Amino acid sequence: MKSHFAQWPRSLAALALLTMLAACDDTNHYPTSTDAARAKLVGTTIPDIAFGGSAHSGPGEATADGVQWAVEIGPADGLGGDPVQGTGDKVMMLKAKLVAAGDGTDLTVDLTPPPDVDPAKFKALFDQHPGMDRMFRNIVQEQADSVLTNRPFSYANVSASMALAVLSELPNIRQQLDDDRKVYEQHERDTMDQAYDAAK
């Protein structure tokens, strides 16, 4: 019984986050033409705070069906460490698709791989990490909505999906730590073996 109570806060938090996210419909309608919407979104950049310093977006570029932002690896890993290898590499495209609907525009978001990334692998990656998928969709949705409604990008509007993404990644983070530890321990043993062999 005690353990059920102990799990409640965590379960409630996860439920609350899911509810908040469920309220975010994937399609938003704006009372403006697709051309006007595209014109407003092109050239805008998603604030780096949305990526925690680990990545940043290039300026919005016009596409046939809307606008896209290229997400590039940032100069730091978000932890204040050394510059990350691959800085500047494009890792994904965040897309806002614009479709004329009535007297306005319907906007939906999508994530696609950059040209040099295998789409199947890209899809598989996000299938394995649905929390991250949701988070990036939420970020591009907030970017588009803030621009089209003439307000600043709101970190509060994406923080819930970020929290959920982190929660959903905890098992992977734990696994990664375990894997790293095993690699380090093997390195320790190998180093010692070599030193003892050399001393023979």
Add this chain to the structure above:
Amino acid sequence: MRTCLRGGLVIALLALVGCSQGADELYYDIGPDDAFARLVKADITGFRDARQCGMLIYFEPTVYDVTRTIIWDVTSGDRTVARFGLHVIPKGNGSVIEMQIPKAPDGKEVYDGTQKYSHPAFLQPLRPALRELVDAAMEQRPYDWHRLPEMGVDYTICASMRQNFIASGQPYRIDDPSGMTHEQAEAARSNYGSLPIERDDVFGPVGP
């Protein structure tokens, strides 16, 4: 033959004079001969890799079949830096494994977690680490340091020299000044000639 056996017995006893016999004796439901055979095959290399500091150490076992005792002398260079033994005592249908750890000059056990060494052989405390050596031997598996009880973060010179060793691949030597890597010691020697080397008084006086 009998004289040889008696001689071995005497040597085994002499080697461990002054050793404290731990209160936390370990009982295993394994016959004494089998338990002893397993101890002889104990994963001492796994123990060494898990617990050693930054200098190379060598475990030289002496096996006393008559008393079912193994004593490991731990050396580095030409110096004995530690010693411990495991002794099988029949009990019921099983065995008690007694850890035999020599006394330090202050009357406590060597490597009991409070001792200070300029050139430590391994991380302290020794006793729980030895228990895992025995458990692993009895279960006929490799030494697994993850099974050790939580002992907190080790900030001793042992831990830092171990990190230097792993990072550089270069162990320091017992003839290097304490706290210096071997590379630093060599550089200092080339600049200043011979260097003063601290020596550890590891063992207490042999008692009556």
